Amino acid sequence: MQLFVNGKEVVLSGIQTVQDLLAHYHLQQKIVVVEKNKEIVERILFDTTGLSDGDRIEIVHFVGGG
Amino acid sequence: MGDHWKIGNVEFRSRLLLGTGKFADLDVQSQAVAASETEILTFAVRRLDLDRPQAENFLDRLDLQRFTLLPNTAGAYSAEEAVRIARLARATGLCDMIKVEVIGDPRTLLPDPIQTLEASRQLVEEGFIVLAYTSDDPILAKRLQEVGVHAVMPGASPIGSGQGILNEHYLRFIIEEAQVPVIIDAGIGSPADAARAMELGADGVLLNTAVALAEDPVKMAEAMKWAVLAGRQGYLAGRIPKKRYASASSPTEGMIE
Numbered sequence: 001m002q003l004f005v006n007g008k009e010v011v012l013s014g015i016q017t018v019q020d021l022l023a024h025y026h027l028q029q030k031i032v033v034v035e036k037n038k039e040i041v042e043r044i045l046f047d048t049t050g051l052s053d054g055d056r057i058e059i060v061h062f063v064g065g066g
Numbered sequence: 067m068g069d070h071w072k073i074g075n076v077e078f079r080s081r082l083l084l085g086t087g088k089f090a091d092l093d094v095q096s097q098a099v100a101a102s103e104t105e106i107l108t109f110a111v112r113r114l115d116l117d118r119p120q121a122e123n124f125l126d127r128l129d130l131q132r133f134t135l136l137p138n139t140a141g142a143y144s145a146e147e148a149v150r151i152a153r154l155a156r157a158t159g160l161c162d163m164i165k166v167e168v169i170g171d172p173r174t175l176l177p178d179p180i181q182t183l184e185a186s187r188q189l190v191e192e193g194f195i196v197l198a199y200t201s202d203d204p205i206l207a208k209r210l211q212e213v214g215v216h217a218v219m220p221g222a223s224p225i226g227s228g229q230g231i232l233n234e235h236y237l238r239f240i241i242e243e244a245q246v247p248v249i250i251d252a253g254i255g256s257p258a259d260a261a262r263a264m265e266l267g268a269d270g271v272l273l274n275t276a277v278a279l280a281e282d283p284v285k286m287a288e289a290m291k292w293a294v295l296a297g298r299q300g301y302l303a304g305r306i307p308k309k310r311y312a313s314a315s316s317p318t319e320g321m322i323e
Contacts, residue, residue: 006113025119032114033157038150040157058113060154064095064124065110065140066085066225066252066274 004056019047021057032061069298071269073163073247074195074216076134080105081264082294083136083249084287085274086124088226094283096127101287108136108165108272111151130160136197138165145184152189163195165219175225175252179206183213190214199251202232204239207248217246219272222263223253226275230259234266241267257286257293264297265305 002011005021015021018034018041034041035058041049051057070077084104089095099107107128115121137155142148145168152164166185170178177200186198190213197217198210207218220240223229230253231237241248250263251272260271271294280286 006116008116025114025116027114027119030114030119030123031125031158031160033111033154035154040153042157043159059116060111061114061123062109062125062135062137062155062158063112064086064089065138066087066108066272 001051002053003051004054006057006059016050017047018045018049018051018057021051022046022059025059027059030061032059034059069302071247073197076163076195078105078134078270080291080294081270081298082260082291083108083251083270083272084277085109085272087274088278089283090278092122092124092127095124095278098277098283098287099128101284101291102277103291105132106134106136106272108138108274110138110140111155112141134163135161136163136165137161138167138199139185140167140169142168142185143170143178143181144168145181145188148181148185149188149192152185152194153192156194162193163197164189165197165199166215167199177201177221179203182206183209186210186215187213197249202236202240204236204243207240208243211245215246217249217269218244219249219251221252222250222259225252227253228255228276229253230255231262231266234262237263237268238266257289260290260293261297261300264294265301267301270294 037056080103082104083106084102085108139148139151148168168178168181168185169175186196189196196215197219198215199219200206202220210218222231247269249270249272250268254260254273254276263271277283277287
């Protein structure tokens with residue numbers, strides 16, 4: 001499957017859901033927020049939200065800032 | 067001590083808010099946070115670095131029960147972008163406070179008044195507790211309160227400039243007229259600046275660079291803690307007026323001859 005994740009094109013296999021994508025990056029325990037095609041995916045729906053070819057995903061978190 | 071204050075319906079004791087950016091490393095950052103005795107921390111919302119997805123995050127070091135997290139909308143140049151960032155921050159489930167920061171120019175980092183007002187209006191409607199970073203324009207501060215912000219945060223001087231307070235007069239106008247807490251945010255450089263802000267009657271001070279880029283950030287964080295306490299106590303104590311002529315401190319009678 002071809003996805004755009006944080007602005008980069010990636011080709012991944014075996015990924016069906018947002019949860020799968022986060023597991024691929026070992027992010028299951030991290031505090032992150034996911035946007036799929038500009039819509040926020042609720043945390044409780046990570047494992048039921050499917051991904052399709054061409055989806056644009058943003059995975060964001062909190063960083064130091066003023 | 068009893069000098070508590072509220073933002074929205076949340077009560078605080080410390081009047082020093084601390085930004086978490088620009089620290090050399092996570093150790094210094096967490097020590098400075100502890101030394102400041104702050105209860106409110108700001109931070110930004112950014113893409114995770116997918117080349118280092120498991121890198122330690124500063125949140126991992128914090129006892130989240132002890133702090134109120136105040137994400138900012140830094141990076142937004144439009145109300146739409148600010149609203150998008152705010153919603154992302156809230157989606158963590160960790161916070162419903164937001165610092166609205168919509169910048170109008172990348173060199174001065176001065177807030178865009180129109181986009182700030184629009185973002186604030188929308189986010190208040192969406193149920194956020196909104197703290198609006200603004201300029202020292204008293205009329206804009208009034209308009210922000212009219213759209214329902216829970217705190218106004220006028221800048222002392224440009225972000226990270228360390229210039230201290232450029233316009234005390236306008237800040238005092240804002241403080242006098244405010245119906246919500248006024249937190250002076252941006253441009254603080256030294257403890258004297260922070261104390262001065264509190265002596266003007268501000269409810270709180272938010273600073274970041276002044277601590278993070280000090281030669282000894284942990285020492286400076288502690289200094290800022292004392293400065294905010296001293297300035298606040300001085301304000302509550304009621305200073306003497308300034309006089310043109312002297313008034314002796316020692317008695318004029320009973321002098322030996």
